[in-house]
Amino acid sequence: MSFILSFEPLALEPREHAEAGGFVSFEGKVRNHAQGRSVILLEYEAYPEMATAQGNELVEEAMERFGLLDARVAHRLGTLNIGDTAVVVQAAAAHRREAFEACEWIMDQIKWRVPIWKRETYADGVSEWVHAGSAPAEPHSDQIRFERQMRLPQVGDVGQTNLQNARVLLVGVGGLAAGSLPPLVGAGIGAIGLVDADLVELSNLHRQTLFASSDAGRQKVERAAAFAKRLRPAIEVETHFEALSETNATRLVDSFDWVLDGTDSLDTKFLLNEVCRKLGKPLVTASVHQFEGQIMTILPDGPCLQCLFPEVPPDHCVGTCATSGVLGVVPGILGAMQANEVIKGILGLPTLDRQLALVDLLTLDVTRLERIFNPKCPICSGSERSSALEWDLQHLPTFDFDLIDIREIDEQPNLKRPHQRIPMTSCYEQTFVRPTVFVCATGRRSFRLAANLRAAGNRHVFSLLDGLCNPALK
Amino acid sequence: MVRVNIRYFAVLRERRGLSEEQIETSAATIGECVNQLVVEHRLGLPVSLIRVAIGTDFADESTPVQEGMQLLLIPPVAGG
Numbered sequence A: 001m002s003f004i005l006s007f008e009p010l011a012l013e014p015r016e017h018a019e020a021g022g023f024v025s026f027e028g029k030v031r032n033h034a035q036g037r038s039v040i041l042l043e044y045e046a047y048p049e050m051a052t053a054q055g056n057e058l059v060e061e062a063m064e065r066f067g068l069l070d071a072r073v074a075h076r077l078g079t080l081n082i083g084d085t086a087v088v089v090q091a092a093a094a095h096r097r098e099a100f101e102a103c104e105w106i107m108d109q110i111k112w113r114v115p116i117w118k119r120e121t122y123a124d125g126v127s128e129w130v131h132a133g134s135a136p137a138e139p140h141s142d143q144i145r146f147e148r149q150m151r152l153p154q155v156g157d158v159g160q161t162n163l164q165n166a167r168v169l170l171v172g173v174g175g176l177a178a179g180s181l182p183p184l185v186g187a188g189i190g191a192i193g194l195v196d197a198d199l200v201e202l203s204n205l206h207r208q209t210l211f212a213s214s215d216a217g218r219q220k221v222e223r224a225a226a227f228a229k230r231l232r233p234a235i236e237v238e239t240h241f242e243a244l245s246e247t248n249a250t251r252l253v254d255s256f257d258w259v260l261d262g263t264d265s266l267d268t269k270f271l272l273n274e275v276c277r278k279l280g281k282p283l284v285t286a287s288v289h290q291f292e293g294q295i296m297t298i299l300p301d302g303p304c305l306q307c308l309f310p311e312v313p314p315d316h317c318v319g320t321c322a323t324s325g326v327l328g329v330v331p332g333i334l335g336a337m338q339a340n341e342v343i344k345g346i347l348g349l350p351t352l353d354r355q356l357a358l359v360d361l362l363t364l365d366v367t368r369l370e371r372i373f374n375p376k377c378p379i380c381s382g383s384e385r386s387s388a389l390e391w392d393l394q395h396l397p398t399f400d401f402d403l404i405d406i407r408e409i410d411e412q413p414n415l416k417r418p419h420q421r422i423p424m425t426s427c428y429e430q431t432f433v434r435p436t437v438f439v440c441a442t443g444r445r446s447f448r449l450a451a452n453l454r455a456a457g458n459r460h461v462f463s464l465l466d467g468l469c470n471p472a473l474k
Numbered sequence B: 001m002v003r004v005n006i007r008y009f010a011v012l013r014e015r016r017g018l019s020e021e022q023i024e025t026s027a028a029t030i031g032e033c034v035n036q037l038v039v040e041h042r043l044g045l046p047v048s049l050i051r052v053a054i055g056t057d058f059a060d061e062s063t064p065v066q067e068g069m070q071l072l073l074i075p076p077v078a079g080g
């Protein structure tokens, strides 16, 4: 047993390990004040079976996470006086740093995960039960945490719930993730997955600001997970200390709703593009070079990275951060833009889909390019592309159909052909039995509407390419 | 000969040493035009790996070159 509950004063003797270069023993004490009130007595109570099971589980997790030689925890139950030892955590490792960090990690985890409560008796005679640590956020504290963004009409209760139900995978935990992870966690994304096989290096730290200098040599995924947990303890974080490859990609991506590409390898970017398309997952891809970046949101029915570059280029011919250099703030900004795309996507707001944005941070120019769909794309030239293009009509159909202008009622000019006007939001509340062609100003809103209605099972809806600019309407 | 405006991005900007220039070209298509630039300035990427946009839209390399065209040369970018 590595996790012991005891009603007796704690006495945990260190075990000897010849390979241990560091042994840390931490004691948590009963102090005489809590939140400004004077404490005279403390009582611990647990649900012992569950507390022991969870305690053992987290000690084992710590052994693996920090590569420890040994770890043990003893926790007091019953009545304690000021100065008594409430908990002892011991960790032995080859080097001192792992031992120190493991002790702190175990203490935090005990407070979050192990069902132990304490009753504090104050000098005024009042006593109160409190959870032994900072328990995962309760609903009312989330209300406070997210108040400022829930005030936005585009978020509200429903949007916030959608964010908290969302699962987002970050592939590559480097400079782009340093920009995307904090706002994603801050926004209340329910679960984050982290995939990276690298350790933190000193040369990363000018742009990978999730990490501290003392993290050098540690797993990026593990340190990024610690960052996320500090920012929002209630978040679920899954770490994968491995590189994305053809063998693991489907397994890693499958349980997530959105994927962020933060890798620095073209091979991985194109693999991710292919896997996300196959699994129908939206992907936000981005990359940086010196003072500029590219970003694109790839939806399951939109153009993909290989539409942009049909041939997968070898990494060495396009320059990397290591060979060409990069200003640290550049991936930070592009990463934050990726987070913005995901958050908007989850909230149902317009994203950068079907466009590539080129962001020049020397001049602050943003160039957005369209018409990415490419007949030479080996991924989209299959059935998915043709089905996407079949409902994105180049010409008005020859069969009998209804034409619906989905722009807001006050948008000008009016169509010259017979049509109905139903604003897009109202279209979602209708059933379209007859073949229907939607028109908007540019073809973008109508494409999205047709795609969403088709996803909801409506087979006879179409979008007119280029909207009002389509020659068929002239 | 026609005059076209060229904008370079990412590694092409780095290798060309400038962001934008006006050139005179006898190339018939935008693919040919890009190929001439790649050779002349040793841009280090085959034309098949460079995507070209005219104004705000990506275009096929067989598109004829026209006077006053604004061509954007976009290479793949790998850094993260």
Ligand SMILES: [Zn+2]
Residues within 6 Å of the ligand: A303, A304, A305, A306, A307, A308, A374, A377, A378, A379, A380, A381
């Ligand atoms: Zn494609």
